[in-house]
Amino acid sequence: MPNVGNGGKLARAVGKEEYLRSEARLMGDQVFAQNSTKRERRTIVPTFAYSAEETKKILANCKAKGVTIAHAMFALCNIAWSRRASSTVAPCMIYSALNLRPNMLPTSDTDASSSYFHLAVGYFNIVLPCLLPSTLATDDLFWYRARMTKAQTTKAVKTPFLISRSRETNNVRRGRAIKWAKVDDKAAAAAGKLPLAKTSENAFSVTQKLGPESSPAVSERDQEKPQEPAWKPAPQRALMGMSMLGNLDGMYSHKTFPTLQLQSLTTGSRQRSGGLLLFAYTFAGKLWMSLGYDVNGxxxxxxxxxxKEVGDLAGEVLL
Structure with missing residues (x-):
């Protein structure tokens, strides 16, 4: 990715501060109830599939309301959850992926150290209220929250701080990944699947490869114990993650294989225990919604x- 601003220290400092402030503004305290008994992860993927005729009607309704099916999915899950939530006071936060390819710099063919593979993905959050006003029809509430999602998505995509936010997010997620890798390696070593000495060396070598230039420097001021804030920070718990894959018919060339009829595809994600992720996409002219989750979590x-509430609500407001 390109540097932040002119690449100077001031630009990086401003970008980091803006990232921290944008994160501090997030609110969310709606979560699914976890299983009180720890069990082995088992992922299942229940799916709603709509016919080509139903899909055309859904897309036409979204277009008439000035939103996309992606915006509608957030509103759909928000209201479906609100109908079942024990309390609707706290807002609902849902995270999703952001395509960063338009912001990437071209890779030089002469750069031997470069990779052919790039995960050009950023992340953003949508925060929606959970209140269900009795004076507002469900249909009107649904499209209003879809437009709220559109406004927040546009703001996340078009912010001039997109590069700095993505870089800071990368630093945070990189540190988190190293932390969890050490936890997983220790668990594997305890189970006899991996020598502990090798685990330590791997963890050390990964940290060393990051180097001082790619890791943010920690000053003495940063090492000081932070003061307790004068107010209690708002909870920042996400209900779920959503991945809007778009129209996959442009990726799968159906006409290239005339003797084969592609009917469906199976989504999948790498999840930890208790994970949950919703995929929505069109394939073979049909709209699909797939919910991959750990049934034991x-x-x-x-x-x-x-x-079931999501499916019922979709039939109520989209068709």
């Missing part, structure tokens, strides 16, 4: 009831 009936 949540309270019995928690996700099943939510998913």
């Amino acid at each position: 949540f309270a019995p009936g928690e996700i099943e009831g939510f998913w």
Whole structure:
């Protein structure tokens, strides 16, 4: 990715401060009930598939309201959850991925150290209220929150701080990944699947490869114990993650294989125990919504009831 501003220290400092402030503004305290009993992860992917005729109607309705199906998905999950939530006072936060390819610099063919593979993905959050006003029809509320999602998405994509936010997010997620890698390696070593000495060396070598230039320097001031804030920070817990894959018919060339009829595809994600991620996309002219989650990670009936509510609400407001 390009440097922040002119690449100077001031530009990086401003970018980091803006990132911290944008993160501090996030609010969310709606979460699914977890399973009280620790069990082995088992991921299932229940899916709603709509016919080509239904898909055309859904897309036409979204276009008429000035939103996309991606915006509608956030509103759909928000209201479906609100109908089942024990309290609707706290807002609902949902995270999603952001395409960074338009902001990437071209890779030089002569750079032997470069990779052919790039995960050009950033992240952003959508925060929506959970209140269900009795004086507002469900249909009107749904499209209003879809437009709220559109406004927040546009703001996240078009912010002049997109590069700095993405770089700071990378630093945070990199540190988190190293931390969890050490935890996983220690667990594997305890189970006899990996020598502990090798685990330590790997963790050390990964940290060393980051180097002082790619890791943010920690000053003496940063090492000081932070003062307790005068106010209690707002909770920042996300309900779920969503991945809007778009129209996959442009990726799968159906006409290239005339003797084969591609009917469906199976989504999948690398999840930890208790993970949950919703995929939405069009394929073979149909709209698909797939919910991949750890069936053993949540309270019995928690996700099943939510998913049924999503399907019922979709039929109520989209068709």
